[in-house]
Amino acid sequence: MASQAKTTKTHGKKRTCLMCRKTFLSEWPGERICPQCKRKHSWREGDSWLPGGRSA
Numbered sequence: 001m002a003s004q005a006k007t008t009k010t011h012g013k014k015r016t017c018l019m020c021r022k023t024f025l026s027e028w029p030g031e032r033i034c035p036q037c038k039r040k041h042s043w044r045e046g047d048s049w050l051p052g053g054r055s056a
């Protein structure tokens with residue numbers, strides 16, 4: 001076997017989530033929050049900041 005294909009399929013880097021401090025695989029540079037936290041947060045119940053939505 002000659003050509004030893006170096007399949008470096010490193011599509012991502014191991015990073016530490018800023019939210020849960022867990023190690024996750026970020027797909028792109030800049031991603032610092034694991035997908036799980038992203039989902040969890042979902043941009044913080046985008047209902048509280050709604051303008052004119054003060055119906056208590």
Ligand SMILES: [Zn+2]
Pocket residue numbers: 017018019020021022033034035036037038
């Ligand atoms: Zn996280």
